[in-house]
Amino acid sequence: MSSDATRRPLIGVGVVGLSATGGWGAGAHLPALSTVGGFELRGLVGSSPASARAASAVHGVPAYASAGALAEADDIDLVVVTVKTPQHRDLVLPALGAGKAVFCEWPFAVDLREAEDMAAAAQGIPTFVGLQGRSSPTFRWLADLVSNGFVGEVLSVTISTAATEWGTPVSERMLYTLDRQLGATMMAIAFGHAIDSVSMVVGELQDVVATTAIRHPHVPLIHGGRDVPMTAEDQIAISGTLPGGAVLSAHQRGGIASGAGFSMTVDGSDGTLQATAPNHPHVTPVTVRGARGHGRPTEMPLPDGYDQYPRLARSPIHTLAHAYGGIRDQLLGGAAVVPDFDDAVIRHQLLDAITRSAASGRRVHR
Template sequence: MPDPRKPIGVGIVGLSATGGWAAGAHLPALKAVDGLELRALAASSEASAQAAGVAYGVPAYTSVERLAGDENVDLVVVAVKVPRHRELVVPVLKAGVPVLSEWPLAVGLREAEEMAAAARTTRTFVGLQGRASPTFRWLADLVSDGFVGEVLSATVVASSTEWGTPVSPNLVYTLDRELGATMLTIPFGHAIDLVSMVVGELRDVVATTATRRRRVPLGHTGQVVAMTAEDQIAISGTVAGGAILAAHHRGGAATGAGFSLIIDGTAGRLEITGAEFPHLGPVTVHGTRNGGQPAELTLPSGYDDYPALAGTPIHTLAHAYAAIRDDLVHGTAVAPDVTHAVRRHRLLDAIARSAASGRRETLPPR
């Protein structure tokens, strides 16, 4: 357990001098949180490691083993493409160093289970940062405290501009359903995790999926590339207590992306709307009780520790880093870990199996 009097040293795999998600989101998020400090990084080549080391003023390595072996690194962050997660996370776990892996944790359920087994007693965290969102933590409390009464149903309608519109060359891999970075795992996976946090985990699920666009434009080159990832996902099932959860996520949206969640209960209704990625962007909440007209509800105090970041993609990520810091310092277990990631992968796997067989799949209890 880190010394609470000293900052937690962070080493990032995938922090590049040329930008990217680690540089644009992870680095400013951890800088916003007291008690965290970038101490080292790892890159895939000597040239990129040297460039990044100079850019950020920290030691740079070309192997995750050397990064994990740095005595100043207390937490390794793996922020690279999904197909490389296992090969990078497992050595860190074997070294006994806490690790944060981006979501999706793995390319599939079996690989996720292998990574969880490798964790043993090492602290792990997974990048389902939406669970740290001030608004969704408040929504979970509203539902738990009975704002809508007994939950009767939850309905999700969401859309993504990706998976049908022109794709950039560096994102072509997201079109391959075997590489684990698809619409099912990323926007749908993040969204269903948030919904599960608010209304409860699915106990069973039946799904219909389709790949309606099997060829996608490659940027503006005039060429096209194959797509095997699903661009239409529809599910329904029951959560604890018997409420019905239904969700439809659509890819390649022509009129822009969006997210909508409606929670109906015996005493009221909540309507949540936002952009494509509710785990990153702001959402608006309307609510009504006992037959009144829906009115916008305002986030109360006590939930948002970083209001200056509101409306930016790093807002929830900063809250997630704060939860990770507190878990490491105080031995708590608030931030989602690889066990939680396996649970989410298990749901996605059940959706894929149901869509293939046409049968309802039962999910194991928590």
């Protein structure tokens, strides 16, 4: 870290959902915070008094009884919420009530109305949402390529994305992701992350027509020797119109036996861009190929200046580290570059429009 960075005031962080035994908070957020620098863990909230005591002993910071109590602490500047989606609203609102900046994981809310409630409560407070694909060096470069005319006028965007989850055996801990009413479905997680990154590159859909299906109505439980019901859609096909008239089509598939993957093709009047990833594009490396004119797309290396943490390029915390870099800089007076609660509402609006279109069989205008 540079001498200038070491002289910056440290941002006090409290993590809701930090465990002594692992999980996304300990396994991703803490390493990302450490990599970026400028943050200091100063408190936590556990899932129970016993787990809070254990986490406090492991991480060496005080455990608080609630998110509100954590946020009220004078040395906490940023509250990070890393628990299951159905609990977000009840944890985020007290932290906002204390006037503290809040980072909330994605999926942000169980539905659009809940997302709007949290965003309304956050007016005037710095907020951040875990749509870290927008902080990806590769997707930021892709957005610059499109905006700078690499493909000319965008004519169409074609997306194919697949997840092994939502159809293959599931653990007890992840059962809640099978329930459509709990907000942590394939549509919200796998498709939500992917379409958010794509939207940063080509713009927001102006309208959408959707078809969804549940092709795995029962899913095997990993331990237990029985099947459990799934009400979350495992097939999502959409099409719609982008600003300027380009057509976007996307198909998200779940429970894929042959493995996960992501691909995006942007066809334009003057060229083509292709982006592929071996899994969810917000946590795995993305390869870019491109061509001007009528040539065949060839691999294009990421230019200098985009990746601040190249040693993490193959790590699942690569994009999260870039997000925390943006959060740190914003809280210290820099520009806002990380998606916030209002951006989360925009993403939930699209998911809501997809749900309504699939239910009605009609095109929904946003």
